[in-house]
Structure formats: structure tokens, C-alpha cells
Amino acid sequence: MLHQPIKFALTSVLVLCFMSFNSFAQTCNCSQEFNYVKDKIEKNYAGFKDKVNSKTEAIYRKRTQVALEQSASIKTPAHCIYLINDWLTFFRDGHIQIGRNRISKDLEKVKLQGRIQAIESIGLSNDQLTNLKNTKGITGIYWNEDSSARIAVIRNKTxxxxYAGVVISAKAGMWLPGQVVLELKSGKDTLKGIMYDKYYIPTSVSLLIKGNALGSFKREGSKQSSGEIFSEATVASKVLSTKTLYIKISTFNQNNARNIDSLFKANQSNLSKMPNLILDLRNNGGGADFAYSPITPYIYTKTVRNIGADVLATDDNIAGWAAIATTNGLPPDQKVFISHVIEKMEQGKGKLVSFSDDSNISLDSVATYPQKVIILINKHCASTTEEFLLLAKQSSKVTLMGEHTAGVLDYSNMRGADFSCMPYMLYWATSRSRRIDEGLAIDNIGITPDKVLSPEQNWINEAKYYIEK
Structure with a gap:
């Protein structure tokens, strides 16, 4: 098989608030940071010319000017990063992200007590809580995804x-009653803003408003999901019956590649004789393409078409690719592949240069078993996982079950750089898939399952029933 490009995806967009008003004002300037980010995106993001075109340029310029004007009055790091994140949503690309850099992680524990003291608190009376139990719309009482915290969502405009999300109760070591851990602004069908994690670090969130749920938060008293328990393991397997083997892979991160390879080797006997395989990729946000290579021989049935990609050759992007080549545990063949990419970029600066050819991938044989494969997918499947699914769905053995994937793939191969002042990193997509030119883009669309499952169903049981019937 041909070398495949590496894609790295972050599962969330983290923002960090651990500096006081004084230290931020003394050392950083929000307008300066905004302009720095804008410059990096305009020069290095592989999708910029697609996203800012003759139809959208005026909107982009206006939005940028408004953000720049707002940045001049911002005095806290959390609100500065919130503004920059909000500006970045113009591009509607999950491969543009802000993350903590190494310095901020080192200071995280040291600054925890200061963040706890700085968190806003709102007192709620018993009468207010009683009224919230009976409200409709967005306000109300909610439980988070793992039921470790009970949150009151109240209207509280700044x-x-x-809206503000106020802690009513939480398990030990998490939040304290009265703390404001959600700050949300209204959108068409979403609430966007900040959620503070258990370390009081603000995370940029977008919560879909749907029925009795705000994103993963469920209204108290509403019907819950199937109660299916998700394993925390990065890989897992289980024989469900004499006919069906279950394998779970939580990430294609390159650090998990050896675990995936070992898991398939350990299950070689089962895979060579059992007719059915359920491959659970739910919540797999991506990683590196080479990590899924142990799977392909078991799902392959015919020649697979792979559409290649181009990389934007800039100095920052070249530096980002060079940094990846030094990653611990990167296979030697991938280091060679990256060196070839960098060589092409050096020769074609300022242009999109091909680094992954269109190809037809063929294996020498088709495995007799498994005969049928169900792949479980959900909205958190993204990036490299979607790349794998585009190949897998070309197999006559494979059925996709679950819900639409995230739709974060057309622009990929994220690379990054430190902010100019604040302790964050900006990440952007350096490559552009040629699927876009063929009208096969999936960003913000996702990959559609062959059979849709609802949150109330036990997906593993449903898959087992479907594949064995």
C-alpha cells in the first residue's frame, strides 16, 4: 500500500485562563494577539482561499474589523481567547483550533487555587431551584454526560x-455549589461560549439545542440514553457469541498504533474463523493514517480508490511538518515520507503542492473471514477516522451504523505555532483534499451511516442483532 499522510486531531478546543487582570494587562495585548492569529491563518491555512472568496470576502472583512475593534476593550485572557475563537468560527473548520502550550501545562497546578478564587459564584434559593424544575425552553436543571454534576441554567446576561450554568451539586474533586461553570450566548440552534473543567480551565463549547438536551447535558427528569457503558480503554475486544467478535478503537493517535496492531494480532485466530466483526469507532477523533493499517486486510474486498491531497507550502507549514518528523515513536517510513513532503514544499513555496497522489489501492487477496463487518460511528468520529471510513465503505463487507460523523477532513494535517504573547498554541490545517474539486467534500456534512441508530438504543446490541440475523 502507498504511504498515507498523517493527520493529527485534537478532541477539543481548549482555552486557558490562569492569569489575573493585572498580569494580562501588563504583558499581553488582545488586539496584538488577534492580529497575530489573523496573519497566521491568512498565510498558512490551506482552506483560506476557498473560504474567503468573491462571495464571502466582504463578510469576512467586516467580521474581522468588528473583532479587531472589540479586542481593543478586552482586558482578560479568557475573553480574548473567546473572541478569537468566535472569529475563527467563520471558517467552519474543526481543524482550526486553539490549545494550551507546554508552558501553560507546567503552570496549571500552580495556578489552580488562583483560578478557583477567581471563578464567579451565584447563589440560588430553594424557590428558584423549584421554579427551574418546571421551566421550558433553555433554562432549567441539567445533568452532565456522566451524571457527576447537577447544573442550573439560568438567564443571566452580560x-x-x-445564560449562566450554576453548579447545584457535583462529585468530590470537581466543582463547588454556586460556581458559574457555563457562560453561553444564544445562537440559531446552539449555545456557544465557555465551560470550565474541573481544573477551572475554560473550554470553548458549542451546545446543540435539541429537545431536552443542551449538547451532552440532559434536562433533569427527561428520558435518558440506553445506559450503555463506554470502556475507558483505548483498545478493547470481546467475543459476543460464537459468530461475532467485538473490537473497540478509541483513537488512531500514533501513540495507540502499537496497541491496535497488538490487538489485531492477539485476535488473529478469532478474525480468521468468526463470520462477523463489530468495529466500534465511536468518539474516535482521528490520529495518524498508518494506525489503521492492521484493520484493512480484514475488511478489504476490492480495489479501493483513494483521492489525494495538496499541502500549502509556506515557511510556517514547513516548520510544522519538520517538527512532526521528530515525534517519538514515528515509524521510519513515515519520517522518510515527511522528508519528501518537506522537499516538495521547499521547491514550491507559496503554492499548493501535491504530496499524496490519487491512487487505486489493491491487496493480494481477500480474507475469507470476517464475512460481514459493522462499523459503529457517531458525531465524534473525525479526521483520520473519516479517512478510514471513506475507504472502508467501499468494501462489500462493511455496513456503517450509528449517526453522521463530524465532517472534519477536507482540510487536514494540522500544524501549529505558539501565540506571540499568551500561553496558547494556534493550530491550522495545512493540506487540502482534492475531493473538494470533485464535489465530494464532507466538511460540516459528515459521512452518513447505512443504518441510523438513536441515543436511546444500545448500539452494540443493535449491531449484534443486525449482523447475526
């Missing part, structure tokens, strides 16, 4: 929010 410059940066329309």
Missing part, C-alpha cells in the same frame, strides 16, 4: 453571555 457582554459575553446570555
Amino acid at each position: 457582554l459575553f453571555r446570555d
Whole structure:
């Protein structure tokens, strides 16, 4: 098989608030940071010319000017990063992200007590809580995804929010009653803003408003999901019956590649004789393409078409690719592949240069078993996982079950750079798939399952029933 490009995806967009007003004002300037980010995106993001075109340029310029004007009055790092994140949503690309850099991680524990003291608190009376139990719309009482915290969502308008999420109760070591851990602004069908994690670090969130749920938060008293328990293991397997083997892979991160390879080797006997395989890729946000290579011989049935990609050759992008080549545990063949990419980029600066050819991938034989493969997918499947699914769905053995994937793939191969002042990193996509030119883009669309499953169903049981019937 041909070398495949490496894609790295972050599972969330993290923002960090651990500096006081004084230290931020003394050392950083939000307008300066905004302009720095804007410059990096305009020069290095492989999708910029697609996203800012003759139809959208005026909107982009106006939005940028408004953000720049707002940045001049911002005095806290959390609100500065919130503004920059909000500006970045123009591009509607999950491969543009802001993350903590190494310095901020080192300081995280040291600054924890200061963040706890700085967190806003709102007191709620018993009468207010009783009324919230009976409200409709967005306000109400909610439980988070693992039921470790009970949150009151109240209308509480400021410059940066329309709603506040106030802790009613939480398990030990998490939040304290009265703390404001959600700051949300209204959108068409979403609430966007900040959620503070258990370390009181603000995370940029977008919560879909749907029925009795705000994203993963469920209204108290509403019907819950199937109660299916998700394993925390990065890989897992289980024989469900004499006919069906279950394998779970939580990430294609390159650090998990050896675990995936070992898991398939350990299950070689089962895979060579059992007719059915359920491959659970739910919540797999991506990683590196070479990590899924142990799977392909078991799902392959015919020659597979792979559409290649181009990389934007800039100095920052070249530096980003060179940094990846030094990653611990990277296979030697991938280091060679990256060196070839960098060589092409050096020769074609300022242009999109091909680094992954269109190809037809063929294996020498088709495995007799498994005969049928169900792949479980959900909205958190993204990036490299979607790349794998585009190949897998060309197999006559494979059925996709679950829900639409994230749709974060057309622009990929994220690379990054430190902010100019604040302790964050900006990541952007350096490559552009030629699927776009063929009208086969999937960004913000996702990959559609062959059979849709609802959150109330036990997906593993449903897959087992379907594949064995």
C-alpha cells in the first residue's frame, strides 16, 4: 500500500485562563494577539482561499474589523481567547483550533487555587431551584454526560453571555455549589461560549439545542440514553457469541498504533474463523493514517480508490511538518515520507503542492473471514477516522451504523505555532483534499451511516442483532 499522510486531531478546543487582570494587562495585548492569529491563518491555512472568496470576502472583512475593534476593550485572557475563537468560527473548520502550550501545562497546578478564587459564584434559593424544575425552553436543571454534576441554567446576561450554568451539586474533586461553570450566548440552534473543567480551565463549547438536551447535558427528569457503558480503554475486544467478535478503537493517535496492531494480532485466530466483526469507532477523533493499517486486510474486498491531497507550502507549514518528523515513536517510513513532503514544499513555496497522489489501492487477496463487518460511528468520529471510513465503505463487507460523523477532513494535517504573547498554541490545517474539486467534500456534512441508530438504543446490541440475523 502507498504511504498515507498523517493527520493529527485534537478532541477539543481548549482555552486557558490562569492569569489575573493585572498580569494580562501588563504583558499581553488582545488586539496584538488577534492580529497575530489573523496573519497566521491568512498565510498558512490551506482552506483560506476557498473560504474567503468573491462571495464571502466582504463578510469576512467586516467580521474581522468588528473583532479587531472589540479586542481593543478586552482586558482578560479568557475573553480574548473567546473572541478569537468566535472569529475563527467563520471558517467552519474543526481543524482550526486553539490549545494550551507546554508552558501553560507546567503552570496549571500552580495556578489552580488562583483560578478557583477567581471563578464567579451565584447563589440560588430553594424557590428558584423549584421554579427551574418546571421551566421550558433553555433554562432549567441539567445533568452532565456522566451524571457527576447537577447544573442550573439560568438567564443571566452580560457582554459575553446570555445564560449562566450554576453548579447545584457535583462529585468530590470537581466543582463547588454556586460556581458559574457555563457562560453561553444564544445562537440559531446552539449555545456557544465557555465551560470550565474541573481544573477551572475554560473550554470553548458549542451546545446543540435539541429537545431536552443542551449538547451532552440532559434536562433533569427527561428520558435518558440506553445506559450503555463506554470502556475507558483505548483498545478493547470481546467475543459476543460464537459468530461475532467485538473490537473497540478509541483513537488512531500514533501513540495507540502499537496497541491496535497488538490487538489485531492477539485476535488473529478469532478474525480468521468468526463470520462477523463489530468495529466500534465511536468518539474516535482521528490520529495518524498508518494506525489503521492492521484493520484493512480484514475488511478489504476490492480495489479501493483513494483521492489525494495538496499541502500549502509556506515557511510556517514547513516548520510544522519538520517538527512532526521528530515525534517519538514515528515509524521510519513515515519520517522518510515527511522528508519528501518537506522537499516538495521547499521547491514550491507559496503554492499548493501535491504530496499524496490519487491512487487505486489493491491487496493480494481477500480474507475469507470476517464475512460481514459493522462499523459503529457517531458525531465524534473525525479526521483520520473519516479517512478510514471513506475507504472502508467501499468494501462489500462493511455496513456503517450509528449517526453522521463530524465532517472534519477536507482540510487536514494540522500544524501549529505558539501565540506571540499568551500561553496558547494556534493550530491550522495545512493540506487540502482534492475531493473538494470533485464535489465530494464532507466538511460540516459528515459521512452518513447505512443504518441510523438513536441515543436511546444500545448500539452494540443493535449491531449484534443486525449482523447475526
